[in-house]
Amino acid sequence: MNMEKKLIIVDGNSIANRAFYALPLLNNDKGMYTNAVFGFTNILLKILEEEKPTHLLVAFDAGKITFRHTEYKEYKGKRQKTPSELSEQFPLMRKLLDAFSVKHYELSGYEADDIIGTITKEADQAGWKTKVYTGDKDMLQLVSEHIHVALTRKGISEVEYYDLAKLEEVYQLKPEQITDLKGLMGDSSDNIPGVPGVGEKTALKLLHQFQTVENIYEHLNEVSGKKLLENLTENKEKAFMSKELATILREAPLEIKLDDAVYEGYHSEQVIPFFQELEFKSLIERVGGSVEDSKVEAEDVEFKLIDEEKSALWEEALVSPSALHLEVLQENYHRAPILGISLRNENGLYYIPTQVALASASFKAWLESSEQKKWLYDSKRAEVALMWQGIALEGIEADLFLASYLLNPSESSYEIDTLAKAHAGKSIPSDEQIYGKGAKQKVPDSLDELAQHIARKADFVFKLKEKIDQQLEELKLTSLFFDLELPLARVLVDMEVEGIKVDRSKLVEMGEALQGRLDELTKEIYELAGTEFNINSPKQLGEVLFDKLGLPVIKKTKTGYSTSAEVLEQLEPQHEVVAKILLYRQLGKLQSTYIEGLLKVISDDTDKIHTTFQQTIAATGRLSSTDPNLQNIPIRLEEGRKIREAFIPSEKNRVIMAADYSQIELRILAHISQDQGLIEAFMQDKDIHTKTAMDVFHVPEEEVTSLMRRHAKAVNFGIVYGISDYGLSQNLHITRKEAKEFIDRYFESFPGVKRFMEEIVQQAKADGYVTTLLQRRRYLPEINSRNFNLRSFAERTAMNTPIQGSAADIIKKAMIEMNHCLKEEGLQSKLLLQVHDELIFDVPENEIEKMMKLVPDVMEKSIELNVPLKVDLNYGPTWYDAK
Template sequence: MTKKLVLIDGNSIAYRAFFALPLLHNDKGIHTNAIYGFTMMLMKILEEEKPTHVLVAFDAGKTTFRHKSFSEYKGGRQKTPPELSEQFPFIRELLDAYRISRYELENYEADDIIGTLTLQAEKEGYEIKVISGDKDLTQLSSPLTTVGITKKGITDIEEYTPDHIKEKYGLTPEQIIDMKGLMGDASDNIPGVPGVGEKTAIKLLKEYHTLEDLLSSVDKVSGNKLREKLMTYKDQALLSKELATIMREAPIEVQLADIEYEGFEKEKLRGLFMELGFQSLLEKFGAELVDTDAQELEDIEFEIVTEIREEIFADQSAFYVEVLEDNYHYADIIGFSLVNERGSYFIPTHVALESSIFKAWAENMEWKKTVYDVKRSEVALRHHGIHLNGVTFDLLIAAYLANPSETTVDIASIAHRYGYSAIQSDEIFYGKGAKRRVPEDNELSGHLVRKALALYELEEKLETELKENQQLELYHDLEMPLAFILADMESQGVKVDRERLSGMGEELKARLNDLEVLIYSLAGEAFNINSPKQLGVILFEKLGLPVIKKTKTGYSTSADVLEKLEDNHEIIQQILLFRQLGKLQSTYIEGLLKVINPKNDKVHTIYNQTLTQTGRLSSTDPNLQNIPIRLEEGRKIREAFVPSEKGWVIFAADYSQIELRVLAHIANDEKLIEAFKEGMDIHTKTAMEVFHVKADEVTANMRRHAKAVNFGIVYGISDYGLSQSLKITRKEAGHFITRYLESYPGVKEYMEEIVTEAKQKGYVSTLMHRRRYLPEITSRNYNLRSFAERTAMNTPIQGSAADIIKKAMLDMAERLKVENLKARLLLQVHDELIFEAPVEEIEILKEMVPDVMENAIELKVPLKVDYAYGPTWFDAK
């Protein structure tokens, strides 16, 4: 087998990576762009070259033996940026984790170490690959040695073989040194012969072969000026050649036998990636960093419990409930696992659920439990008449708060991110797609016990991280108790009048049929309205409407295109309406009918507590937060949502302009604060400020423009976005935003400061210390950076508003309990809470709900809550 040696110029590659990538840093403030780029290059090299031997050479210091000959050698180089200097220790740590040898030698450069080792390796018949960003090393190229020089970025490499050098320069590798002697090298402050560039040097060497031969025949060189320069700077040229020559017999102590590569150390590498915040690498190369095959996992000892005994429980246990189906409201529990100081246990479902001892333990507050996804566990257990109490830690919620940008949040992914590898992912264990299966208990048991073991091992790490991030209060006092409120809401469900919903569906079908006939009439022929291709032909060929945009398959008929054509032909408005009603029919009418629980005529939406990066809740199966209410037909769908008991009504309360109020507080803008304190209409106030008019002079159009800017500012709107929203020119929109920021200087200052803070820290926080990491905030890509800047402005506002309504939900649950009311919280839709309650409690709720919601948090401006109630959700508006 051929031995393959890879030699890497460590300093050169680190510099390349540092300047090729934006100035990234992790959540601890450590700059990571050079480390990240170096890692990417290393991974690529190892994968492509599959070396048997590897070494990374570093420069040992500022002075080398070359400085004795020329004290100004490398004298023009700028000082290494401190942002790069701080990364070198981590690059060395990275190499140690990879078990890759690294070496530096006092008084010598990395080039000399590489040159010496290539010579030794060539003598022993190795195949050699040198990686650097410095073309000086191309002189080492030979039939056995290929020199890879990084080009753009970090992983794009140009390979220099003797043939490539011949093709590119018309020279041999040895003549590269002569070329450097003639032309010098500004980066190393090698002087060369003034006025001689690469083209002239190559031309001379093609004729005279070596610098020495050229200088000995200098009188034959054509061109008086060139001949004179060569004669004048003869000694300087020879010195330059000497400086550019790589030492190939440096007194190195490392031997080829010492640098054999046997693969990386998984634990060390994973831990380093986690410390540096390289989540994408953890996910991308997760399979390589974790022992994923069942046979690779170390055996674990555990007991399969056949009868529940009190002695298997302890003061603190990791407790895992396995429910596989996506909608766990209708799913069966397939097993339990338990790990504590007394041992590790797998408990089959029937053994647990038939045991009064198990139920007593699960419901006992005194027995402390660490779980994964407490909401899911609680809802699943409730189907069997068990309430889960005593939960002190939830791995899912903790991992979400630590970094909400992570999209893979199963136990295995979280465990691997935190250095715990003794677990497989569900995808590997259960399979996916058609191969998905649930094995028998004897095989299932080990997998579930491993999950509980991960919970047991990781609690302390996550708790420590939350403490460092000042997020323990957010975790313990908000998110954890909220999970139980959401479990209550999910289990309770919302009643749907199936007949009324079906009736709406029939009405919509009739409307769609009428619209279809009208559209055919306006088009002059029948066609498939849902076919972009057929619609494009009708609009742009038959009706001759202006083409706004084309796609690979033809004309674009997207919503934004159609909206721009709305004034050109009556058919456009009807097509847009047809699409909107069609979506209502398929997604909301038919979609809702499919998920109504036949046992109780309710829908049990699932609240995603650990999904959005802002902290807002979302809902699925069905999504009750996105029922479109701009269309009357969409609003009417809410008529199908009714109280679950006779003599009850729906009561809805929502925060008025909560995000603008949070903005006033965070930005500490005097005019905004004053307007809210005085109870002014904020859009009228903004119109007054921007248009310099009095309140009674504000027109409806002025207020509309002001409203668009008020809410747009919250989302970091651009002049382009505002121009599209208001159908005005981009220039007009830009002036509008400028005037707004002049009117509210506190807002302008906030927007500038929060972006600066995000660039320094790498994240932004809400009022309750919820974080959102923004690695793209320093990107050189304008679009990525702009998006991150807008996100930095928006997240503290939207995230704080989300925190406030969550706090209000907790306070309301407590107040309803204290007042011993029957009213129940059914739904949360962004800034709105929906209850069902007996009619006789409405007068109490009219006082209580606004009081609780408005006092959920103290801001510099008052919070305001509006409420309504009626026989359906539609009526509670």
């Protein structure tokens, strides 16, 4: 019995194009762009897994000139040149197909469409089940009893299948009428003109009445609409030519036959090396490989082991400069064990077991000497780990982790194995490959494997340091690194080890009060809903709101009704239960994330929370806080704000002091844009939101209402973030038209801001990046993308980064100078936290007066702008009171 033939044909250029624009630019360690190949691979794997074809062919365009250009030289004339980032990926796609043993074909003078049209005709006549994968609706003309078309949607993540019934359902057309549709409406992507003024809706209406272009022109007197009749009459030639251009050739002189496309499967051993080369680690297991296949077999390094019996080695090991690595695994590394230590210098590579290192007086003296220069991968982690051991690490001269972040702040990883590949072209095992991840993480049983891994890191730091220094120099980032980021890491060490004291009993008390409030809300919700249900279950909540209470359905998901916060906010006016549910969710999150979450991370040894400050997360340069995130405690709800009452001074007779930069981003905008209206407002210390309302609404100060000021405030801050009319309309609950008028009036009032926004986007398009006042860079590879969404996001980022990033730089500079002043003046006050534009201090009562003068003085002078910086200062017995 013969197996049923199943042919799959892939429109190579169409799928590659859609993949390229759907996915962000990705590249491997050799700098090759891989996003289109990655998307293409995912489609290919989907086809192999779901379709299980007996025959498979990928058709590509052979070149730019085809027989259609001889008929119409403007064919595809307006299409932009294929970006080099995409064109260089086509050879990789062909290599991919070879690795998968998939036949691919192209024919000079013809398009992929014509190859597909011809081969599907042959398959149709043979009665083969055939499916075409493409992003091009033109292919719908090929649909028949045996031929179906799979159209990619949402980039490439979804596919919509068309057979004869689906085509009839969506368009009420037969396959052969697709060419008539294109003849009338044209196709801008292929520069097929069609009939001016005729869009899809009008074209479909005509075809439902007259069936074909030819029949329309035979019955022109029956066409209703004077303008439409005029357009059809004047553009008859264009309509027929457009239909002809849109018709896929089904008689191309192919040199391949159906049986040439036979597909017998692929061999993992051919595919896996290709995935390794392109760094598609996530796909290795999908092709039958294992995590082991993505492991890197690195060469062993030769190191000298320093143990109790070989203490004579200390003298040659402890020289300057040396690369130093301390292996500390945990995400929150406070009190975490040091698994081992390695050193690399001109004398060689050394591995030191932790016990031996910490027991050595000479090693401790070397670590604490500022004369002995050390190069590290992650200096803050090492310094914190040693500080908990009573050792103060000095002489840090390099930090590859921080330097790599400055070189490319948008990278997803700065792990040492990634840096080794990027900068030295060497592959070394990652931490995950050595230790595993998550709950399965464990130290290897083999001491040699552990020592090799730790020694290899110091070896690479030593080898990479000079190259990374050189790159910092080339990109003019040396000052930012040595004057800001590296000194800041020392400040953050002090802050992390100091921690902030928390009143446990206060948190417990708040938790009980919140639970009581949640219990009350639950009863109220049940009463209003007329039934008891699990409020935390989206499924049950959806059934109550939409089936039982009959509220209008805003949005559906794959599993049922959407009950997202966005949906509930729209439903709030419809029924009073919705407001209660929103409040229940907010209070529930406070209870679980903040009350219970904070109680879990209070140190039993210090009664403090020791958060970890992340310097390399935000592309703008902003610091973030993790384990726990203390920057994210909600303050819009009074119950959330009150959580800050549990954060208290370290001892009696001390207070918490908060110093907050006032409207720092708007002041930076005034400085960068040189807008005279903004500068004048800040120089005269006017309320900037009132001033904006006066200018935008054309009213004197006394006529500015609270609503006008609120709208002005939303625009002021929205402008900083590159807000659109849609975004502003959502924020202010006004129409898009009103929002657009508001933004237009704002730009009329502040023309310098408009000029800055336009110029910074143009500069970003030319340079590929933008910079902050302290020359921090942010690269914007999508700024010239043909994809509207990607390009728009990059443009907003270009406007926003110089402002946000400069604010980040300024507060970092203030932290360094503040820390220096506290030590220089011998004060007992300590810097505890940085939260957005605010610094939090623990201050003895006898230093309050001194700090009230010192803090604003340092913070306001940390950088000179052409408008003054202003700091608001408050203190009290808790963080809540220092508002």
